[in-house]
Amino acid sequence: MYSRQKTELDRLQAKVANGNMSRREFLSRVSAMGLGAMAPGLYMQSAAASPKKGGTLRLGMQGAASSDSLDPATFMAEYMINVGMGQLRNCLTEIDENNQLAPELAESWESSDAKTWIFNLRPGVEFHNGRSLKASDVVASLQHHMGEDTSSAAKGIVAQIETIQAQNDSQVMFMLTGPNADFAYLMSDYHLGICPANADGSIDTASGIGTGGYKLESWEPGVRTLTVRNPNYWKSGRAHFDAIESLFIADAGARENGLISGELDVITGPVAATAARLGQKPGIEVFYTYGNQHCTLPMMNNVSPFDNNDVVMALKHAIDRQEWLEKIWFGSASLGNDTPIGPANIYRATDDEIPQRDYDLDKSKYFMKKAGLSSLDLKISVADSAFQNSDDACVLFSETARPAGINIEVVRKPDDGYWSNVWLKDPWCASYWGGRPTEDWMFSQVYSANAIDTGWSETFFNNARFEELLPQARAELDNNKRREMYVEMQKIVHDNCSSIIPMFLPYAAASSDKVKRPENVASNWELDGNKCAERWWFA
Template sequence: MSTNVATYNERWVSGEIVSTTGEEMLNRRQFTKSLIATGTALAAGASSLNLATAQPRRGGRLRVAGHVQSAQDTLDPAKFVQSTDYARGHMLYNALTRIDGNGQAQPELAESFEANQDVTEWVFKLRKGVTFHDGKALGANDVIYSIMRHKDPKVASASKGLVDDLVEVTADGTDGVRVKLKSPNADIPVLLGTFGFMIVKKGTTDFSTAIGTGPFRLKEFSPGVRTVVTRNDNYFKPGRPYLDEIEYFGIADPVARLNALIAGDIDMMSDLRPNAIDEAKKASSVEVFSTPCPRFVQFAMMCDREPTNNLDLRLAVKNMLDRERIVKQVLNGYGVVANDHFVMPKSPVYNSSLPQRGVDIDKAKFHLKKAGMENASIELHVTDAVQNSIEMGLVLQRQAALAGLTINLKREPSDGYWSNIWIKRPFHAVVWNPRPTESLMATLIWKSDAKWNDTQFKDPHLDQLIDAARGTVDPDKRKQTFWDIQSIIYEQGGNAIPAFVNYIDAHSSKVKGLTPVPTGNLGGFNFADSVWLES
C-alpha cells in the first residue's frame, strides 16, 4: 500500500484532536475544494464567536427542537433521509471519518487512512479501545458489515447508489479494513464520513434500539415524537461528551419553534426563518447562528411524466425565476443566487461560461408557446418542510402570470411530505442539504439510477461524466468534467434552482461550543459531540 498518495493520521492530546497529514489527500485543496468549502470560508469567522474561552463545563440537560417531525424517524443509518435522523445518528453512532468545517475527511473511528497510487483501494486503520454501548469492542467485522449492507437490495439503503462502485470490504491485518473499488474514487474517506455510513454492530437487523459507539446512549425513542439520550461514560474521546442528557424533538411550525426558544422552553433550534431573524435578535437570551453553505431549494420538474416532461415548459419556468428578489426579500440576504445547477459560484469547478439566468418574460413566453402551454395551468406543491418554498413559490407564481402561465400553489403539510409528494408529483419543492464534494452530490441526485433522482432526468452521457469525476485527480480535467456536468443539467435538467440558502439556527446564549460545519444545521447536525451549557 503506497503512502505517497493519500495518508491521514491523528492523535489525541488532552481530549482535543491534533491532526497531521501526509501529502494532502491527493492535493485535495487543488482539485476537491468542494461544494462545502465554498461556504466555509464565509462561516469560518463565525466559529470563533461561539467557541468559549473558558473550560467546557460538564453536566446539564440540553433541549433541542428540530424543524422536521416525522413518524418515519429511524435508528437505522441505512435509512437516514431527514435532519432528525442525521442529528440523532450523531448522538448514537460514529463513522470511520468525520467531515470538518472545510469539507475534509478527518479520522474518527479510523485513526488513519491511505490509498494506493490509482485510488482504487483504501485502507483504514481502526482506532483501538473503542467499544459499543453494550461493551463489545469495535472490530473490522463491524465495519465490513456496516458498509456492505448498503449493497444488499433487501436493506433498501438510501445510500445504495454511493456504493455501486464498491467491490468488497475486507479485513486488513488485525486492526484495519481494505476497501476495493471498480474504478478510482478519491472521495471515499469523505463518503464514509457521511450520515448513512455510521457503524453498527455486525449482524444488527433490529433497529428498534441503537447500540452504537457514539457520545450518547439511547434512553427513549418515539418516532415523530422525541428522542432522549444520556451520556456514554465510555466514549473514546477523553472528556466528552460534556452534557448529561439531550432531549431532541421536532416542532414543525417555525413561529412556535422560535417562541419556545425565546420563552426558555428549549435551548437550541434549527431552521430560523429569515423573516424572523430580527425578532430573534431582539431577545437578549438568544443568539443567531448562520452558516453559509451550498444548500439549495429547487422546484423539481419530473422529466418522466406530464406536463413537466416537456423541455420547453421546464425552460420557461427557469426563465421566470426572480432569483435576485428571492435572495434579497425571501432569504433576507442570507443566501446566494444560483443558476439551475448545484455548484456555487465560488467553487473552483463552477462553470462561469453559462449565462446567469434571471427573469426573462419574453423568453419564457417563447418556450411556453413551443410547449403548447400558452395560458395553461399547472400545480406546484410547496410546504414548510422545504424551508422558504412557500415564499419562493409566491415569487414564481407572480412572474409566471406575466408570461401567461397559471401556477396554483398547493401547500402540503410537513408530516408526510417526503413520503407522499417528493418524487411523486410532477412539480414540487425540494431542499437539498450539502454534501462534502460535488461528486457525492451529483451521484446522489443526477445519476440515472440514483434512488433520490427527484426529477427522473436520465442521460447516459451525464452518468459517464459523474463516474469520471469521482476518479479524476488532475485539477484541470476535473474542472472540465464538472463544467460539462453543469451544462447538461442547466440546459436539459428538471431542476429550477433559484438560490443557495444559508443554514440559520438559533440557540440560548448559555449554549457554548457550537461551530459551523456546512453539511447541516447546528454544526453539521453533530452538536452532541461538542456543545456544553454555561452555568
C-alpha cells in the same frame, strides 16, 4: 512576541479551551517556548473558556415524521441525521469544524491507485453495550446499503464498491469498480454510521446502539428522542452534555416561543423575516453558517408536461430569483443557478462559465411557444419541511410566471409525512438538499442514473453524456482536467435537468447565550454539521 510564536501559542490555548490538552502538557510546551513565567496565567485564561460538563441540551428541530426509523439507511432530514449521526453513531470519517475531512472510526486510510482502499480502525472503541468495534461491524454496516435488494438512500454512494473485506479485526479493504479520489469523503455520509453486526451478517439498527457520544434512552418517532452521555466515549474533549432532548416542532413560531420562554436551548430555522428581532432579545443569539445547502423545485421528467425540456426551460426563466432573495430571505441567501454545486465546492462553475440565469419573460414565452403551448396549468406541492416559507416563495413564482401564460397553483401539504407522502410522489414539489462536500458525491447520489434505482433521484434525470463523464471525473487526478469535466456536468444539469435551483441557503439557528460553541462551526450540515451534541456545551 514573534508572529510564529503567537500562532503556536494560540493553537495550544485553543487545545486547552476545547479540552484536548492537560495543564501539565500546556505548561511544559509553553515553557519550552521561553514563556515559562507567563504559562500559568495563560493556562488559567484558556481553561476558563474550556467546555464544561453537564446539563440537558433541549433541541427544537424540523424534519421529523412519525414514519422515522433508527435504521440509518432511511435517514432523510435533519432530525434523524442529528440523532443518528450526531448522537448515537460514528462513521469511518467525518467533516470537522473546519470543513475538512478528518478521521473518525478510521484513524487512517491509504490507496495507491484510488481503486483499492485500506481503512485502519481506531483501537479501543466500544459500542454502547460494551462490545469492541471490529472490522466485521464495518463490513456488515456497509453491506447493509449494498446489493439489488436494498432500499437504502445510500445505495448510489456505495454502488461503486465492488467488494469489502475485513483483513483482520482492525483493518478493512475496499475494492472499487473504478478509481475515486474522493472515496474517503463518501465514508462520512450520515447513512453510513457503523452499527454492531449480528451473527448472520446483518446489523442491529433497531436498538440505536452505536459508538457515538450518547446512548438511546427513549424514542418516539416524529415527536421526541432522549439520549444520555456515553461515559466510555472514545473522543476526548467531546460530548459535554449529560443528556440531549430532541424535539420535533414543525412550526417556526412555536420553536421561537420555546426558546424565548426558556423551554428550549437551541432551535433550527428561525423565521427569516423576524430573525434579527429575535436576536435582539436578552439572552438569545441568532447565527448563520454558509455552505452548500440549497432549495430545489424538482419536476418528475417522466410525467407530462415535465418530460418536455422546453416547458422546464420556460419555468426556469419565469422565476424571479432576485425577488426571492429580497422578499423571502431578506438578503441572507445567495442566488442559485440551476446547478447543485455550491460555493463550498472547489469545482463550482464561475459566472463566466455558466452565466447567472435571470428572470426573462421573453425567453419564457419563447420556450412556451417552442413547446407548442400558449398557456399551462400546473400544481406545485410545498411545506415548511421542504424549506421555510416555500409557500410564500412559490406564490411569488406564480405571480412572475403568469404573464408567460403559466398558471401555478400552490398546494400546501402537511409537514408530517412530507418526505414519505409528497416528495417523489407529486410530480412537482418543493425540496432541499444539504449539499455535499464533493461534486462526485452530489452528482452520484442525486443526479446519476443509479439514483433513479436507489429512489434518491427527485427528477428521474438520465443523460448519456453526464453518465459518461461521471466515472471519468471521479477517477481523474489532474485537477485542471477534473474541473473541465465537472463544469461540463454542471452545464448539462443547468440546461437539461428538470429541477429549478433558485437559491443557496444559510443554515440559520438560534440559541440561549448559555449554549457555547467553538469558534469554527462546520457548514456541511446545520448545527455544526449536526454534531452540536458532541461539540457544544453550556457555559
